[in-house]
Every structure is written in structure tokens, then in C-alpha cells.
Amino acid sequence: MNYQSIIDKYYPEDGDLRRLLLKHSHQVADRCLLIASNHPELHADESFLMEAAMLHDIGIRWCHAPSIFCTGTEPYIRHGLIGGELLRFEGFERHARVCERHTGTGITRQQIERQQLPLPLADYVPETIEEQIVCYADKFFSKSHPDRVLNVEQAAQSLEKFGHEGVEKFLYWSKLFE
Secondary structure, three states: OOHHHHHHHHOOOOOHHHHHHHHHHHHHHHHHHHHHHHOHHHOOOHHHHHHHHHHOOOOHHHEEEHHHOEEOOEOHHHHHHHHHHHHHHOOOHHHHHHHHHOOEOEEOHHHHHHHOOOOOOOOEOOOOHHHHHHHHHHOOEOOOOOOOEOOHHHHHHHHHHHOHHHHHHHHHHHHHHO
16 A cells, blocks of 8 residues: 555645644654664554554544644544545555554544544444553644654643543553653
8 A cells, every 4th residue: 555645645735734644644654663773562564553643633634623723524533534535445445444443542432422423333442452552652743833843741741632532542652652
């Protein structure tokens, strides 16, 4: 799979959004590959990790988040679902699952119901080791502040607003991946 051709297809113009997407995706990919390299016992598929990390946010352009150059109409929380639909259309089911499951530390059906989130009722929770690694690595980098790298404590604190359960999962991952 050539992830660059997918990015080129959906982000053909060399503008602020494409540059931000590429910077953020490279940051996440680099952290994913470092985790895989430091933990061979996880048996993570490094080439898939690279591709999935580079494509995990492919759906942002259709969302409304002007502070990060996204001028679409969809709520930002749907970017993973949109990316999953795009990648599934392109024939990349495993990559689509990473897109759909990387928001927060995953979103459950119960959270969607309780918070009335604009998502289909389903569980969008990372299952495979690669899904978990991309989800974890993503939490250290913000597209709003692309030059800032959070540490484990800061990343955990940023998840607190979504509930303590996600923080606990993130801290569990930190023990596995750091």
C-alpha cells in the first residue's frame, strides 16, 4: 500500500491543512515505530503501523475545525468515521479500523448513547495491538499545537475531560509501551 497516494488523492493541494496533517501524522508514525522497535515482544506489524499512523486522520478535511484549517461541515468527532469510510472504499479495511478507533482511547456504544454523540451506535474501541499503539501515540501530539509534545502525565490529563476510564486505559498502555 502506498499511503502517500491516498494522502495525495484526498489532499492534493499543498496548503496549511495538508502540511498540518503530514506533520501530525509523521509525529504519530515516528512514535509508533519507536514503540514497536522498543517492544519486539508485542509483535507489532511495523509497516502497517507506519501506514495506519500516516492515515489515521485522513477524514479531518470534511470536519468543521477552522483553528486547524478544516472547513468542512461535519462535527470533528466524526473524522475517524469519515476516514474509515474513505479507506474502506479504497480497499483498506485494517487501516479503516484504525481511523475509526483512535479517538480518545476509543469510544463505546454506551458513551455515544450517554453523551448523544453524532456517531452510529457501535463500539469504536482499539482491539489489535496496532490499533492500540496508534491510538496511544496520537495522544502525545495536538494538531492545535503541532510543535508541542506532551509527556505521559500531560497526555493523561488531557483525556480526563472525557472520563477517568479513558485515563486509566491510557495509563495502562503507557506501562506496556514506554
